[in-house]
Amino acid sequence: MGSKQAAEGGDERIERFVRELSQVGGAASVLDPEGAPSRIAALLKERKAQKVMLDPGSLPRELPLKALRDRLTEEGFEVLEGFGEDVSALRDAAAGVTGALAAVADSGTLLLGGAPRGGWQWASLLPPLHIAVIRADQIRPTLDEALRALREHSQEGGEEFVWITGPSRTADIAITLLLGMHGPRELHAVILS
Amino acid sequence: MTRDLPAEIHSALNDEALQQALGTFTQAVGFLRAQAIGELSDYEALRERARRIKAETIRNLDEHLERLRENVEARGGRVVFARDGEEALRYIRDLARAHGVRRIVKSKSMTAEEIGLTEHLEAEGLRVWETDLGERIVQLARERPSHLIGPALHKTLEEVREVFRRWLDLDDPPQEPKELARLARTALRDAFFEAEMGITGVNFAVAETGHLVLVENEGNIRLTARLPRVHVALMGWEKVVPSLDDLAVFLKLLPRSGTGQKLTSYVSFFMPTPDLHLVLLDNGRTRLREDPELREALYCIRCGACLDSCPSYQAVGGHVFGGSVYMGGIGAAWTAGIGSLKEAAEFHGLCTSCGRCTEVCPVRIDIPWLNTVIRSRALRLENPKHRRAARVLGEIDRWARWGSFFAPLSNLLLGSRIGKLLAARLLDLDPRRRPPKFARPTFRARARMRSRSEQKTSTATTTEGVKLFVDCFINHFEPEVGLATLRVLERLGVRVELAENVCCGRAALSQGLLDRARSLAKANARRFLPELRGGATIVGIEPSCVAALRSEYRHLLPAEEARPFEERVLDVMEYLARPEISERLSRLLPGGPENGREKGKQIIYHGHCQQKALGVHREIVAFLQSVPGLEVKAVEVACCGMAGSFGYKREFSELSRHLGRRLTRLVEAQEGEPTACGFSCRTQLRDLLGLRVRHPVEILEEILSQGQRREGL
Ligand code: SF4
Numbered sequence: 001m002g003s004k005q006a007a008e009g010g011d012e013r014i015e016r017f018v019r020e021l022s023q024v025g026g027a028a029s030v031l032d033p034e035g036a037p038s039r040i041a042a043l044l045k046e047r048k049a050q051k052v053m054l055d056p057g058s059l060p061r062e063l064p065l066k067a068l069r070d071r072l073t074e075e076g077f078e079v080l081e082g083f084g085e086d087v088s089a090l091r092d093a094a095a096g097v098t099g100a101l102a103a104v105a106d107s108g109t110l111l112l113g114g115a116p117r118g119g120w121q122w123a124s125l126l127p128p129l130h131i132a133v134i135r136a137d138q139i140r141p142t143l144d145e146a147l148r149a150l151r152e153h154s155q156e157g158g159e160e161f162v163w164i165t166g167p168s169r170t171a172d173i174a175i176t177l178l179l180g181m182h183g184p185r186e187l188h189a190v191i192l193s
Numbered sequence: 194m195t196r197d198l199p200a201e202i203h204s205a206l207n208d209e210a211l212q213q214a215l216g217t218f219t220q221a222v223g224f225l226r227a228q229a230i231g232e233l234s235d236y237e238a239l240r241e242r243a244r245r246i247k248a249e250t251i252r253n254l255d256e257h258l259e260r261l262r263e264n265v266e267a268r269g270g271r272v273v274f275a276r277d278g279e280e281a282l283r284y285i286r287d288l289a290r291a292h293g294v295r296r297i298v299k300s301k302s303m304t305a306e307e308i309g310l311t312e313h314l315e316a317e318g319l320r321v322w323e324t325d326l327g328e329r330i331v332q333l334a335r336e337r338p339s340h341l342i343g344p345a346l347h348k349t350l351e352e353v354r355e356v357f358r359r360w361l362d363l364d365d366p367p368q369e370p371k372e373l374a375r376l377a378r379t380a381l382r383d384a385f386f387e388a389e390m391g392i393t394g395v396n397f398a399v400a401e402t403g404h405l406v407l408v409e410n411e412g413n414i415r416l417t418a419r420l421p422r423v424h425v426a427l428m429g430w431e432k433v434v435p436s437l438d439d440l441a442v443f444l445k446l447l448p449r450s451g452t453g454q455k456l457t458s459y460v461s462f463f464m465p466t467p468d469l470h471l472v473l474l475d476n477g478r479t480r481l482r483e484d485p486e487l488r489e490a491l492y493c494i495r496c497g498a499c500l501d502s503c504p505s506y507q508a509v510g511g512h513v514f515g516g517s518v519y520m521g522g523i524g525a526a527w528t529a530g531i532g533s534l535k536e537a538a539e540f541h542g543l544c545t546s547c548g549r550c551t552e553v554c555p556v557r558i559d560i561p562w563l564n565t566v567i568r569s570r571a572l573r574l575e576n577p578k579h580r581r582a583a584r585v586l587g588e589i590d591r592w593a594r595w596g597s598f599f600a601p602l603s604n605l606l607l608g609s610r611i612g613k614l615l616a617a618r619l620l621d622l623d624p625r626r627r628p629p630k631f632a633r634p635t636f637r638a639r640a641r642m643r644s645r646s647e648q649k650t651s652t653a654t655t656t657e658g659v660k661l662f663v664d665c666f667i668n669h670f671e672p673e674v675g676l677a678t679l680r681v682l683e684r685l686g687v688r689v690e691l692a693e694n695v696c697c698g699r700a701a702l703s704q705g706l707l708d709r710a711r712s713l714a715k716a717n718a719r720r721f722l723p724e725l726r727g728g729a730t731i732v733g734i735e736p737s738c739v740a741a742l743r744s745e746y747r748h749l750l751p752a753e754e755a756r757p758f759e760e761r762v763l764d765v766m767e768y769l770a771r772p773e774i775s776e777r778l779s780r781l782l783p784g785g786p787e788n789g790r791e792k793g794k795q796i797i798y799h800g801h802c803q804q805k806a807l808g809v810h811r812e813i814v815a816f817l818q819s820v821p822g823l824e825v826k827a828v829e830v831a832c833c834g835m836a837g838s839f840g841y842k843r844e845f846s847e848l849s850r851h852l853g854r855r856l857t858r859l860v861e862a863q864e865g866e867p868t869a870c871g872f873s874c875r876t877q878l879r880d881l882l883g884l885r886v887r888h889p890v891e892i893l894e895e896i897l898s899q900g901q902r903r904e905g906l
Pocket of ligand 1: 341450492493494495496497498499500523550553554555556557558
């Protein structure tokens with residue numbers, strides 16, 4: 001992303017992504033990597049979270065992981081990571097923090113993936129709040145490009161994927177739209193620029 | 194057990210809560226869908242591709258299934274082919290036993306409904322939790338889903354509260370949907386953690402990679418597939434897609450068509466794991482695949498768009514317009530194709546062939562045609578009255594000749610109490626309906642009589658000519674519409690020649706008399722093919738006949754014989770809307786409102802279903818609105834409810850009136866003279882409004898002749 005033009009295109013893309021995500025009931029913050037840990041901590045505090053799942057494997061390298069861990073422990077959160085197949089310990093986690101493989105500006109979609117029962121799966125599914133940390137340049141314009149990304153990852157060796165577009169929802173009771181049916185009620189993208 | 198369809202229709206139409214739920218749901222989804230589809234610049238190309246992919250996949254099925262099997266097994270998953278429901282049930286039950294499973298969580302799957310999976314497992318003493326909220330509600334209420342996407346849309350808030358009261362043993366369940374959902378989340382979350390087995394369906398299985406793709410909003414599918422130790426995925430084999438590129442096409446279409454979302458909250462690409470058991474179900478699908486007339490039902494991706502847009506479904510819902518599993522017109526095809534023709538015969542009649550479904554279907558399945566095929570096959574199962582009615586109504590061209598010949602005697606007889614009684618007794622027709630009146634002389638005769646005198650003075654100045662297709666309805670019942678058409682065309686300088694056609698076959702088709710329709714099509718092909726191939730244009734007045742020639746002949750004739758009809762047959766309104774013709778009309782009508790005339794003629798226009806299906810509705814409306822001196826308001830209602838003989842049949846008379854009233858309510862709310870292009874639409878409007886309703890071409894004739902008088906021509 002060297003030229004000015006490309007950078008501008010990138011900004012537009014971020015805007016588009018944020019707009020689309022908010023239209024499907026999600027939210028986003030755009031900030032520099034150093035600011036991310038305190039933003040994440042603030043999000044958790046606002047929701048009075050206690051247990052937080054962290055999936056370090058999927059988080060972007062730009063995110064200062066150690067700073068994030070320190071910050072979270074300082075603030076008194078119980079940080080869960082490295083949970084394998086035993087998920088019962090995760091039942092009462094209030095939030096999950098993951099990275100993403102890519103995102104789609106066109107639809108406000110996050111593309112996650114990895115081992116079928118990996119941390120990314122649980123952290124993006126079980127708790128009421130899912131925070132996804134992505135680099136701005138991971139945002140691709142269209143679904144077709146995201147699919148290309150998926151294909152690249154797929155070739156690296158049989159992985160599982162999920163496209164996440166907004167929080168979990170249902171309209172099954174009296175045709176009323178409700179968020180947070182079985183998955184997260186809130187989805188927050190932290191975009192590192 | 195035979196169903197009492199009229200009684201079912203009656204109670205659905207009088208169930209206020211159901212009516213409201215259906216109205217809210219279908220309208221909301223319809224609106225969102227139109228918006229989401231509108232965003233796709235390449236929608237038509239995508240549909241075309243989707244159709245082609247399905248056709249190709251089903252043609253080379255074995256190859257794709259083999260590839261899928263290899264890729265699933267390469268990752269340690271098991272693939273099981275089940276010939277029928279029985280085999281699938283046995284496999285899943287034995288698997289549960291072998292793994293010591295006692296508790297099962299399950300996500301929504303029509304395929305599981307098809308084989309009665311939940312009931313079977315429960316009968317084996319296993320606990321099964323449906324985890325899709327709507328499906329869970331339906332399960333607890335011991336009912337069936339009433340929609341592919343919204344299984345519990347027919348349940349009111351009060352009913353849902355009652356279900357929760359019993360389920361969670363609550364004295365006073367909360368009033369707020371949000372609170373109810375929260376309770377369900379907590380209860381089902383426990384189930385997810387306790388269950389040893391999770392059962393899901395499959396939306397698409399990608400042969401190239403082995404991914405099982407599932408599309409959902411709640412998140413319960415992800416939990417069902419990933420939390421328990423054992424994952425069973427049950428899929429009809431038609432869900433296989435060759436590659437990820439093919440999948441992309443469907444992922445653009447399914448959520449948009451289903452719920453009007455660009456994408457659902459979750460689209461999961463599950464990778465087979467060693468605990469996966471993929472059950473590939475046949476259960477009659479091979480039979481359907483080998484049935485060339487119904488095969489395309491297998492292309493269905495179960496988005497539900499056809500249901501939401503179907504006038505009959507909107508009015509009565511999926512429990513009435515449906516069989517034991519599948520609903521709507523596509524459901525009739527599935528029911529007949531993989532299961533029982535008899536079961537399909539009990540509800541397929543609710544399809545009025547309006548074609549709205551095909552318009553919205555992302556794989557463009559010709560659902561009305563599938564129902565025509567079912568009708569033809571089901572005829573032998575019908576009671577004698579209905580069989581007789583089919584013969585009488587389907588051969589209208591034959592007996593109408595005698596009717597006209599003996600008019601007015603025939604009209605007296607048919608319109609009399611005895612006549613109506615006989616029609617009710619012998620044919621099960623609705624005695625409250627006024628039969629159409631035979632005209633004598635017929636349109637053909639009158640056109641011939643007038644031609645010598647009138648035609649000479651006409652202003653035919655150009656060389657262009659059309660053949661006017663003389664349909665049975667105009668010819669025998671409404672010659673004045675035909676005459677108006679002749680005069681308008683001639684005033685515009687078009688040479689009109691009456692076509693020496695036989696009946697197009699529409700009436701026969703709508704009664705399921707396929708052989709007869711085929712022979713009529715052949716007769717017309719013999720007469721017109723040379724001319725059509727030479728560039729002649731046929732213009733028709735009755736939209737359902739135009740549609741028969743233009744789109745149904747494709748099913749009745751070899752492709753190379755059907756194509757000229759497809760390309761060279763036009764609706765008269767469509768013909769008039771052509772720029773060169775409509776300009777001429779404008780020139781003849783200098784007295785538009787801007788030229789000092791106080792007010793234009795106000796009309797309310799109801800387009801015909803088939804014009805909408807052919808995609809010519811919009812241009813016709815635009816044309817009418819462009820006519821100087823005419824103020825046109827178009828009412829947008831899917832179907833007038835008459836639909837040929839539908840409204841005459843006692844079985845459907847109540848529904849027909851219900852649909853008709855949706856139209857008349859809109860008509861009455863506007864000022865202007867109601868007009869409609871379809872003979873049935875005019876009949877319905879006449880019956881409900883109590884006045885004669887004209888074809889817009891008659892209005893054009895009127896203002897043309899007024900203009901003529903004014904100019905002193
Ligand atoms: S027939 Fe077409 S519109 Fe109806 S559910 Fe199937 S794919 Fe959707």
